[in-house]
Amino acid sequence: MRKDLMKAYETDASQLNGRALDVVHPKTVMEVRSIVAKTQRIVPRGAGTGLAGGCIPLNGLDVVLDLSKLNGIGSFDKERRTIEVGAGVILDDLQICLARNGLEFPINILNHNVCTVGGMIATDVGGSRMVKYGKISNWIKWIDVVDGYGNLHRKGVTELSDYVGMEGITGVIVRVCLKLLPLKKRTASLMKVENSEKVVSIVRDLKRNLNVSMIEFLDKKISVGMGLIEDYHLIVEYEDNSGLLKGREYEELMEMRNRIYSFVVGGSHVRIEDLKIMTDRFVKLITWLESVGIPIFGHIGVGILHPCFNRNQEKYIPEMMKFVKKLGGQISGEYGIGILKINLVDMNDKKILINVKKRTDPLNKFNVGKVI
Ligand SMILES: Cc1cc2nc3c(=O)[nH]c(=O)nc-3n(C[C@H](O)[C@H](O)[C@H](O)COP(=O)(O)OP(=O)(O)OC[C@H]3O[C@@H](n4cnc5c(N)ncnc54)[C@H](O)[C@@H]3O)c2cc1C
Numbered sequence: 001m002r003k004d005l006m007k008a009y010e011t012d013a014s015q016l017n018g019r020a021l022d023v024v025h026p027k028t029v030m031e032v033r034s035i036v037a038k039t040q041r042i043v044p045r046g047a048g049t050g051l052a053g054g055c056i057p058l059n060g061l062d063v064v065l066d067l068s069k070l071n072g073i074g075s076f077d078k079e080r081r082t083i084e085v086g087a088g089v090i091l092d093d094l095q096i097c098l099a100r101n102g103l104e105f106p107i108n109i110l111n112h113n114v115c116t117v118g119g120m121i122a123t124d125v126g127g128s129r130m131v132k133y134g135k136i137s138n139w140i141k142w143i144d145v146v147d148g149y150g151n152l153h154r155k156g157v158t159e160l161s162d163y164v165g166m167e168g169i170t171g172v173i174v175r176v177c178l179k180l181l182p183l184k185k186r187t188a189s190l191m192k193v194e195n196s197e198k199v200v201s202i203v204r205d206l207k208r209n210l211n212v213s214m215i216e217f218l219d220k221k222i223s224v225g226m227g228l229i230e231d232y233h234l235i236v237e238y239e240d241n242s243g244l245l246k247g248r249e250y251e252e253l254m255e256m257r258n259r260i261y262s263f264v265v266g267g268s269h270v271r272i273e274d275l276k277i278m279t280d281r282f283v284k285l286i287t288w289l290e291s292v293g294i295p296i297f298g299h300i301g302v303g304i305l306h307p308c309f310n311r312n313q314e315k316y317i318p319e320m321m322k323f324v325k326k327l328g329g330q331i332s333g334e335y336g337i338g339i340l341k342i343n344l345v346d347m348n349d350k351k352i353l354i355n356v357k358k359r360t361d362p363l364n365k366f367n368v369g370k371v372i
Contacts, residue, residue, distance in 0.1 A: 009064045012048040012055050013111075014340055015270055020057035023064040029144070029152065029174045032065065036172060037150025039063045042365050044168040046088065046119025049111050051272060052338025054123070054167045058369050067118050070174055073097050081180040082141055087118025087173045094178075103180045106133040110261050118173045123336045124165030128257070129237075131301030132213040137164045141177040145170075148363035162360050167336050169353075169367040170360035186213065187243030188250050191234040196283045199232055203279055203300055211240045215301030216257060219286065222297045225263040226256055234300070260297055269295070269308035271317065275324045276333030277303050288323055292316050304333035337371045345372065 001009075001023040009023045021041075026032045036042055043062045045055040057064050070086035073094060077083070078101060085094060091105070091112040098104050109115060109127035121143065126135045133139070142156050145163055152174070155163060163170055193199050199217065206212050214237035218226065223233045235257055237243065245253050264272065277285055282300070289296050289307055294316065298305035309317060321331045321344065331344055345353070353372045357364075 006064075009045065009048070009066065010057060012050050012053060014051050014053040014056070014338065016053040016056055016339060018053075018056035018058050018062075019060040020064050021060055021062055023066060025066045025069050027069045029070070029146070032067070032070070032146050032172060032174055033150040033152060035063075035065065036146050036148065036365070040365065041368055042172070043367055044118070044122070044172045046116030046122075047090070047111075047114045049115050050119065050123060050167075050338060051274070051335040052167075052332075052340040054336055054338035054367065054370055055119075056339060058339070062368070065172060067172070067174070068116060070118075074175075076101070078103070081182075082177050083180060084175060084177045085117055086175055087116060087121075089117045091115055091117065091120065098180060099183055102183050104183045105139065105178055106181050107136045107139060110258060117176060117178070121164050121173055121176060122166065122168045123334070126299065126302065126304065126334050128216060128299060129213045130299055130304070131207065131215055132210075132239075135165075137161075139179045140164065141179055143173050143177075144175040146172040146174055148361050148365040162356055165336070166353075166356070167338060167367065167371050169357055169371050171366060184213075184239050186237055186239055186250060187241055187246045188214075188235060188237045188253050189243045189245060190228075190253055191236060192229065193232045193234060196232065196286045199234065199300070200279055200282050202234060203282075206234075206236060207279075207301060209238075209242075211238050211242060212301070213237045213239050215299070217296075217298055217300035217305065218260070219290075219296045221295040222260060222263065225267065226260065264295065264297070264308045267308075268310045270311060271309040271314055272335075273307050273309070273317065273320070273331075274298075274333045274335040275305055275307065275320075275329055275331055277305070277324060277327055277329035279303055281327040281329065284327060285324070285329075289320070294320075302333075303329070339370055342369075342371065 041062045068088040070088035072086045074084040216235040218233040296307045
């Protein structure tokens with residue numbers, strides 16, 4: 001590929017930059033197999049919306065394997081509620097096809113209009129309905145992966161953990177079989193909450209309600225950015241009629257939620273973190289973040305929150321990570337490690353990851369220099 005055209009493939013939503021040796025766009029699984037077999041270093045790439053630099057090629061040594069053309073939506077089993085799709089299928093395209101058949105895929109993330117199924121599986125995304133449906137790993141029947149020799153393997157439930165959430169360091173996911181649900185009719189409420197203690201107690205109550213499928217938090221700054229009054233807000237989605245907003249009003253609330261990311265990035269917040277904490281530590285966390293002026297939003301129902309840092313605030317990130325650890329939390333709840341957090345991986349986790357990598361990718365071809 002021409003050097004000027006390669007630029008777009010040398011970055012992702014993390015806004016970090018790298019350098020590619022080449023970029024290739026296979027259209028079939030056979031083409032993926034033959035490219036992988038004869039290439040030394042491969043970086044699998046879906047839509048490039050990852051926030052940890054996982055699909056960025058390094059030092060001009062990597063060939064970027066753009067999987068977006070593996071976008072076939074294949075055989076569909078309405079009775080068993082499963083569907084086979086290519087790794088490059090975009091989430092929204094899948095949902096549109098399923099909705100026509102009265103079905104849906106329960107995982108939903110903010111960038112559903114661009115992210116690919118392969119990228120979502122490689123990062124084991126959770127997203128806004130995690131409080132009810134967990135991570136994407138719960139919704140996979142099997143995956144087809146290409147190893148470093150170019151061989152194709154089908155991996156069932158017992159072997160998924162070698163690939164799901166491994167950020168492409170163990171092989172290339174080319175095709176998957178997903179589990180589905182009947183299409184749901186949803187309603188929602190937008191709740192204004194005066195203080196962080198109340199946020200915690202409302203979230204605790206909501207989590208007991210099995211019909212609640214989403215609990216999203218917006219702090220005061222983000223609320224104002226969304227045109228709301230300067231208070232905390234919770235967006236609560238229900239899979240019954242309990243929500244006050246229905247039909248078009250429900251859609252409008254979800255559209256507002258979709259705009260949060262553009263608002264944050266448009267406001268020069270270049271780094272969006274993805275920490276995870278227990279609900280009862282939330283008050284301490286938000287008190288600290290507000291003391292240094294850092295906005296925050298996220299999936300409070302599962303404790304995954306996104307503090308947003310502009311260039312001047314990036315200096316607070318190490319301090320925040322220390323604080324989160326002190327609160328018993330995790331520094332990465334959903335975006336992954338990529339190149340951004342490689343120095344922060346716990347030694348024990350690293351040992352396990354190295355073993356998996358050696359076993360699945362003995363030629364050390366995939367995403368070298370990432371995660372471990
Ligand atoms: C606006 C926005 C909102 C987001 N919201 C969420 C959210 O709610 N929850 C969440 O968990 N994440 C979220 N993310 C981050 C999320 O990780 C990605 O959006 C998505 O999962 C990646 O899909 P992608 O196709 O862009 O993958 P890419 O960015 O292209 O790749 C991501 C990683 O997966 C690997 N990879 C990609 N395809 C394959 C494949 N076929 N086989 C093997 N490895 C592969 C890459 O090498 C890389 O390491 C968000 C990002 C943005 C920009």
